[in-house]
Amino acid sequence: MELRAIPDSMAPTVVEKIDAELGRIEHRHGVSIGLAIESGSRAWGFPSPDSDYDCRFVYIAGLHTYLSPWRTRDVIETPLTGLLDVNGWDLAKAMRLLVKGNAVLIEWLMSPIVYRGDARFRDELRALAAEVADRNQVARHYLHLGARQWKLFGSGGSLKKVFYALRPAMALRWLHEHPDAAMAPMHLPTLLERCELPADLVSAVRELTDLKSRTREMGSGTAPAPIAEFIMAEFDRATEAFPKTPDRDLARAKALTAEFFRKQVIGN
Template sequence: MTLRSIPASMDPTVVGQIDAELDRVQREHRVTVRLAVESGSRAWGFPSPDSDYDCRFVYVGELDTYLTPWPTRDVIETPLAGLLDVNGWDLAKALRLLVAGNAVLIEWLTSPIVYRGDAGFRTDLRDLAGEVADRNRVARHYLHLGTKQWSLFESNRSLKKVFYSLRPAMALRWLREHPQAAVAPMHLPTLLAECELPGTLLSAVAELTELKSRTREMGSGAVPGPIAAFIEAEFDCAEVAFPKSAYQDPARVRALTTEFFRAETLSR
């Protein structure tokens, strides 16, 4: 089954340009785009009127590109064009980063906005991520990302950075409240809905989100108290709740990802 999920709020002209760019990538680079999603603030659930379109994709090359001592690049980057930002990873790169604890691929797999993709591929890759992703490493990814953005906010007071800190903090909270899971939703409203949170925080987030939705440039200012307290508390808690760890069974993780990669490349 082919995947396609585009909100009516997105500019159809820009969506058409993304479709054309993905077609061009497949044709010129001799690859198959297996999944292409929106990965920026539109998919996170807090876009501004002038938010970029951040299309990210996972692709598989032709078999001969993997059967050579001279491998090609494992990233395809297209030129920025206005609000358009379209880039992708080779499946092998995506799997290596997944195993290393990078949560980016996980987020692509949970994006609510899908430009194109194969439903079976996404389901199988989600299942694999659930098997091989290390909870602590994924959480440490969010902790590093969030504390960096929070530090930037404290230095320039840009309210945009508040959201870039809040979403990782919410992912950390979600992981703590779902101790059997390693894959957290990327969509901020979903994270909020699936956690036990005080009403004061939910109200503050709703007000700030509404402001961002109608303001082209949020500017700088003080962050609402409930949000600041939540962010700082979650980052402090995560340092203890998600310690640095080594994989307990690296051979199994490599075997599972290798099997998935071979199946996908040989099926082309």
């Protein structure tokens, strides 16, 4: 079954350009796109009126590419065109990063906005990710990402940058409240709904999100107190709750991802 989930808020002309670009990529590079999603602030749930369109995809090359002794690039990048940013990873690269604990592929799999894809491919890849992803490594991915953004924001700056620390902090809260899971939603409103949070925090986040949705320039200032306190508290707790673990045995994870990879390549 073909996947397609495009909200009415997205400009049809831009979506048409993304669709056309994905088609050109498949034809020009001789690859099959298994999943193409939106990865930026539109999928995160806090777009501005002028937010970019950040299409990301996972592709499978032809068998001859994987059997060649000459390595090819494992990414496909296209030039930035206006608001369009369209880039993707080879499935092999996606598998390697998933096993290493990189949460980017997990986020792509959880995106609520899908340009194209095969439902079975996404479902099976989600199941694989849930089985091989290491909770602590995924959490520390969010901790490092969020802490870096919060440090860049400092005591004050562009208010839109608050979201780049808030979303990782909210993902950490979700992981804390779901101790058996490693794949947090990427969509900020969904995280708000699925976590136990103080009312003043939820209200502050919704007000800031509404402001960002209505204006191209939010201006500078300090983060609302409930948000700032939440971000710092979650980062402090995550440092202890998700410690850096010793090198784990990756044999099983590598075997499972290799099996999935071979299935997709031979089938394509």
